[in-house]
Amino acid sequence: MSGGRVPRCLSSLWALPNAQLSSHIFSESSSRVRLVGGDHRCEGRVEVQRYGEWGTICDDGWDIKDVAVVCRELDCGVAKRALSGTLFGPPTQQQQKIFIQQVKCHGMEENLSQCEEEDAFDCTHEEDAGVVCGFPENVRLVDGHKRCQGRVEVKQQGQWGTVCKGSWNFAAAKVVCQQVGCGRAILTRKCCNKATQGQGPIWPRKVSCSGKEISLQDCPSEVWEKNNCTHDEDMWVECEDPFDLKLVGGDSPCAGRLEVLHKGEWGTVCDDDWGEMADQVVCRQLGCGASLSPSVKFRRRFGPGVGRIWLDDVACSGNERSLEQCRHRFWGHHNCKHTEDVAVVCAGKSWVGAHWGRGGMGASATVVTFFTLTSRDTSEAFEQ
Numbered sequence: 001m002s003g004g005r006v007p008r009c010l011s012s013l014w015a016l017p018n019a020q021l022s023s024h025i026f027s028e029s030s031s032r033v034r035l036v037g038g039d040h041r042c043e044g045r046v047e048v049q050r051y052g053e054w055g056t057i058c059d060d061g062w063d064i065k066d067v068a069v070v071c072r073e074l075d076c077g078v079a080k081r082a083l084s085g086t087l088f089g090p091p092t093q094q095q096q097k098i099f100i101q102q103v104k105c106h107g108m109e110e111n112l113s114q115c116e117e118e119d120a121f122d123c124t125h126e127e128d129a130g131v132v133c134g135f136p137e138n139v140r141l142v143d144g145h146k147r148c149q150g151r152v153e154v155k156q157q158g159q160w161g162t163v164c165k166g167s168w169n170f171a172a173a174k175v176v177c178q179q180v181g182c183g184r185a186i187l188t189r190k191c192c193n194k195a196t197q198g199q200g201p202i203w204p205r206k207v208s209c210s211g212k213e214i215s216l217q218d219c220p221s222e223v224w225e226k227n228n229c230t231h232d233e234d235m236w237v238e239c240e241d242p243f244d245l246k247l248v249g250g251d252s253p254c255a256g257r258l259e260v261l262h263k264g265e266w267g268t269v270c271d272d273d274w275g276e277m278a279d280q281v282v283c284r285q286l287g288c289g290a291s292l293s294p295s296v297k298f299r300r301r302f303g304p305g306v307g308r309i310w311l312d313d314v315a316c317s318g319n320e321r322s323l324e325q326c327r328h329r330f331w332g333h334h335n336c337k338h339t340e341d342v343a344v345v346c347a348g349k350s351w352v353g354a355h356w357g358r359g360g361m362g363a364s365a366t367v368v369t370f371f372t373l374t375s376r377d378t379s380e381a382f383e384q
Contacts, residue, residue: 031342033073042132085129
């Protein structure tokens with residue numbers, strides 16, 4: 001990102017006449033915002049609509065305050081990350097316009113049209129802005145010993161209510177675990193003793209989830225008019241905790257042997273069933289761009305791990321937002337040696353959790369990491 005860059009020249013057909021920089025408030029009431037290329041509607045590359053045409057925003061000065069406004073406008077919950085839009089595919093078409101050079105929000109505006117902005121004059125699509133927001137909190141797990149377990153509650157018309165056993169199944173539990181940012185669903189059952197029973201209303205809908213939905217609200221449902229549910233039948237769900245990941249043994253945080261954290265101990269992942277889709281999930285979760293999918297020979301340069309082998313038979317479709325959502329065996333169950341440890345190499349352009357100051361990186365900015373292979377490395381990485 002280049003918030004402190006001095007304008008050099010006109011670089012696009014939509015630049016301002018005579019390179020006059022315009023700093024003003026959006027005046028077009030028809031302006032609209034959308035997020036493109038993410039795994040769900042609340043993350044992606046930021047696009048705005050003007051005169052019936054969608055265009056991007058340059059990431060000059062793009063920070064968490066700007067993200068907060070976008071998330072609020074789209075009813076997408078809290079702002080999580082300010083990212084590069086290049087992390088979201090498919091890539092922007094080169095003929096698509098870049099409308100805005102820099103947005104300056106205070107963070108409390110209701111929509112992006114209330115923020116100050118500068119018209120585009122010097123930007124390419126390599127600098128498109130992106131965001132990650134959280135979903136609005138309308139499902140939660142409560143009264144569990146850990147964050148990823150508890151009684152299921154759904155928010156409807158501003159009021160939290162429990163879910164009855166008769167309207168529930170394991171597929172719905174899978175959706176809930178994903179929606180609240182946890183790992184795989186482990187179990188769902190009827191709870192509860194008197195101490196953990198709900199006290200409010202009981203959700204009057206019967207859901208029919210497939211398990212692949214992004215949120216519970218995406219599941220087909222119908223009003224359950226005739227039921228005799230009580231809080232003795234409130235549903236309980238337990239999910240795996242989200243994975244902490246790191247890549248070690250390389251010259252960059254975006255390349256190396258994959259390790260995951262479980263019960264306070266780092267361990268490796270066996271390469272049984274591991275594939276290119278799993279590489280993509282790891283790179284996306286770490287904010288490290290696309291997977292380079294190098295050869296087995298190249299991956300071995302990161303060396304074997306020591307200690308625990310935590311995961312085996314990990315298989316991803318590529319659509320998962322994080323590794324814990326991929327199919328895998330239970331923790332510590334494997335038939336592997338450390339010579340089979342997984343290694344991953346990502347393209348490496350990352351703005352994970354970035355918080356950027358207006359004149360460039362401030363004291364709280366995350367370091368920008370670029371990982372590039374040398375020509376020798378590249379030929380070795382992709383040789384079959």
